[in-house]
Amino acid sequence: MKSSQHKTTEWSDSVTLTVSDNKPRPVLTVSPSWLSPGASVTLNCQVEHPSAGWSFYWYKAVPDLSEKSSSYELLPDGSGTAQDSYIIHGQTHTAGYVCRAGRGDPEYHTDHSQPKFVWSADVHSAASLTVSPDRVQHFTSDSVSLTCEGNFTEWRVRKFSEDGRLYSDCRRMTGSTCNIYTSKSDTAVYWCESGSGEFSSAVNITVQNDGNGPILVSPVHPVTEGASVSLSCSLRTQKILSNVFFYHNDKLIQNDTRGELKISAVSKSDEGFYKCQYSGRESAQSWMSVKADGSSSPVWLIVGLVCGVSLIIILLLLLYRCRRTNSETFSFTYHHSMKLCSEFNMGNMGQGTITLYPH
Structure with missing residues (x-):
């Protein structure tokens, strides 16, 4: 009678298994970032390791000033979609969005994504943001006031910087006005949020880092078709200049002794990027938006x-x-x-x- 023999193999290489309490966080992208009339907004939610079986949830970010954050409201038909994209039609004002994903039974959910925003430059009656002085470009150490306007008692000014960071607090907030002394880090998109959940229009602020270079003086808010507008070039030490070159979408459009670019009746074709050049130095370029005449x-x-x-x-x-x-x-x-x-x-x-x- 044969005896049974038990044989063993060599030990395998060790494997480290790490269990984390931190949930994965999806990444939300929004396209376009700036609204244009009639355009739809597309949201995309990406998980770190995409695979089959994920469902996606889509939310609108509602300002919550008491918590210095936002609460989330589920968008229509935004619960458990199989697609990782969601399209919004008819959006006309600045808004924030959030997504998360889930799978399994019972369903396991990721954390909410960081909020992403779609901005509108159009001023509307419920909430608005005014800038003083009324121009896009500023020199470093300029005093700039951002004022939130509307029938609300509580406001906060939000800032989305060039490096993709979102700031919720103004360093110097007095009532509904945020006062800043500009530095290069203040180049950003700004907007107001009310305690009732309203968003204002958004504005671009650009800070000129070259102390000897010019800035383009152009309006912060969109210009109405048919209206007149003047663009000029300015130095920190000299506000009125002559013999200035003006460019529209990198094309030279004026080169004479005038220091001002005047457009008597703005049309949609005047929309685009503008910059000026003085004594061989160029300003940064700024976008001038043109809106339809509502009348x-x-x-x-x-x-x-x-x-x-x-x-x-x-x-x-x-x-x-x-x-x-x-x-x-x-x-x-x-x-x-x-x-x-x-x-x-x-x-x-x-x-x-x-x-x-x-x-």
């Missing part, structure tokens, strides 16, 4: 209503007369009246007698 739509609506009502009245009169006259007379009167209506409306539109002022 144009009511003008066309009024003109259309006047013409439409006029045509209805004329047609009713013609129908009444049709019973008393023959078809030849009707045809002549109708075409003659249509011509009069057309001439009347074209004449009024040409005169531009209706004037609406943007608020």
